[in-house]
Amino acid sequence: MKKFLVILFVYATLNGVSQSCCSGGSGSPIAGGASQGVLQERQMELSLNYQYLGTDRFKAGDVDTARLFNYLYSHYLYGRVAYGLTKNLTLSIESGYFLTKTEIALHKKDTFSSKGVGDLIIFPRYNVYNRNTELTRTEITLGLGYKIPLGKYNDSNVVYQNPYTLKKYYATNPPTVQPTTGSQDFIFYGFVYRGWVETKFRVFANLLYIKKGWNPLGQKFGDFASVGLFAGKTIFKRIGVTLQVRAEWIDKMKYNHNIDMLALYGIDVNSTGSKKIFAVPQLSYSYKNFTVYGLGEIPIYQYVNRVQAVSYYNFIAGLTYRFYLKKSDDSGETGNSTQ
16 A cells, blocks of 8 residues: 555544533544645645544543533534645645534533534645655655634524513523634644555654634633654555554633633633543555545543543544646646546
């Protein structure tokens, strides 16, 4: 299988789970995206994946504790279009759509739910070092992304309807079920790869830092940092097996102090921020220009400030297609070719 083996890294699950029940938000900007360097010149990539995340687990610090609600889950579609502008520079445009983000309360009739488009990600990556020999391949890639919120960050549900006037009263949903945080964020990315040609074994690492901005509600969700270490091997020519260990850190949420976050949005800002370590087994299968992939995320260690929901269920499956665009001929027509 070609070096293109798609290997997911899921940098933050959903912010709604990573930031806990009290300060969640949108889907991850490059969740389910490939832990990748750059495409080849004029190479195009189309990718779509489905993500399920859910939790019914809570911790106080690193100790299990009682539930604050019954269950939190989401169904999410995430797509990416990427193009190799040069042999060193790749640009991708990425976005996602929540089929649902739902929080089921302890009393199940008190359920919050939302759906809709999340964020738009503009994510260029540049290969700063690339050295290939007969035995090894080495590369270093850096990226700088920009997240633009497209979806709702202040969606609401009916909390009461007057039985006589039929007037409905609305309350803003908790951030855990909003399709986006409503902030514009910067994404800093680094990728280091080392592969051995004959044994088809590879090790690599990525670093991700997301600098969160302020949203119109006067909220700033905590900055996010992640480091992933991978080891993978191709077997039977088409099957890729990879194990990732990933550590993540999320800072506490900030807010304008003239806002009562607990009364208006149900957010205890002191119950935000976390440190987590995950094991992520990953499997992929490639045939010609197509790759099918899947992974499950297993929490190894989780520490949260005060009491928060923690990561528990996280599954992703997707399909990627890569092909080359031909240069325009004299007639101005374009086409594509296979690898």
